[in-house]
Amino acid sequence: MKKAPRGTRDILLQEAVKWQYLEEVFREMCFKYNFTEIRTPIFEESELFVRSVGEASDIIKKEMYVFKDRGGRELALRPEGTAGVTRAYLEHGLNHRAQPLKFFYFGPMFRYDRPQAGRQRQFYQMGIETFGTEDPAADVEIIKFTADLFAKLGFENLSLQINSVGCPQCRPSFQDYLRNFAREKESSLCPDCRQRMQTNPLRILDCKVLSCREAMQDAPALDSFLCPSCRESFEMVLKLLQALQIPYQVDPCLVRGLDYYTKTAFEFIFDALDTQNSLVGGGRYDHLVESCGGPYVPGVGMAAGVERILLAMEKENLWPAEDAPDGIFLAIDDPGLRGEGLLLLYQLRAQGLKAETDYLGRSLKAQMKYAHRHGFRYVVILGKEEKLHKKLKLRDLLQGEQQEVSPAELLKHFKS
């Protein structure tokens, strides 16, 4: 039997309702914060991601879905959302409008990775981006938005981890220093960390291997290398977080996997999940527009993993109560009355009601059972007896009460 491709899945029935709920809460929050929607293509030129995310990153090196189309173009399914939004921002000259500009998106992303809980090959992210301001208050707005979103969903135990990853002025010197420091200890580092010395020395600092921790114990922290501008910005971010009473933990080892991040980097961690507990990642990307061939335009944003949030909500039992029974099921008990019954069905629908009928020629009993199982509150019965008296039976499945009404009375009864 055919199955959905590895790392992909179908969202249906009750699960689809949960997705709708989450998306709705997100959209409402976006409205309040004045983020407007942007929808960008699901594939872009590969080059866009290589340049923005960074060719040395794992995402580019081993996780990107790349393909050639029939015209020989080198394309890639988007592995993340910010690059496409940035490309669109530039392509449409949005940097010429009054700044800042704020966007949100919700959609599928693709990474060729080994699937497991909270990690799919096609997964969904909802994210927000602010272009055109360096103001630390913009960083804080992104964080506050995220905190508000989770509060609205009912989360209580999320932790905000924050750090500054510096900028092209100060980060390279720290990386060089760290690389040299690590090289001296190379013999006591694990194979992964030896690799990290080349690719991302910052990551050696939070390696889980004990010998690596010990070796790097006396390594300097990034914050001692921050340039005045980065330092000032970071301090202001923390100060504003305090002013807004948003609890946070500074994690000097917090690094982002995407090269474009500068200054503020943060994550929201859900501690009750042991792995894949990072629900949201975000930060500032002041040079991303430039690396896409545009002028200097600072930016800051976040991306939230939809599947992971849903997993966390499952764990915390945060779903709103199920909808109460609603709608009308029209049970037609005599095939000869179908025309008349269907007319009534469409009249009810025309009044804006959820209405349904039977399409399998089932017994009245079976029809009522179906109505009950599928969450209808009312059953309207049309059979020989009703036809004879020009009446209908209106049964309230919730109350277990039944009354006789004429078709006109029925329509009037359900008139909003």
Added chain:
RNA sequence: GUGGGUGUAGCUCAGCUGGUUAGAGCGCCAGGUUGUGGCCCUGGAGGCCGUGGGUUCGAGUCCCAUCACUCACCCCA
């Protein structure tokens, strides 16, 4: 990409050291109720036991491969 676990009905799972027609609960369908859901009772449908190969007189059970899920890494949302 690396290493471990699992894979039996639509769903959740049982099936002892390989041994006749593979089971349960829930769900689905029908009947008990000549027109009336829920609770209860009865019956029914539904499984090439993930797929392919091998060992054996005989494989759901053992071996290999493969696919999928899952856990831990790498990394990330």
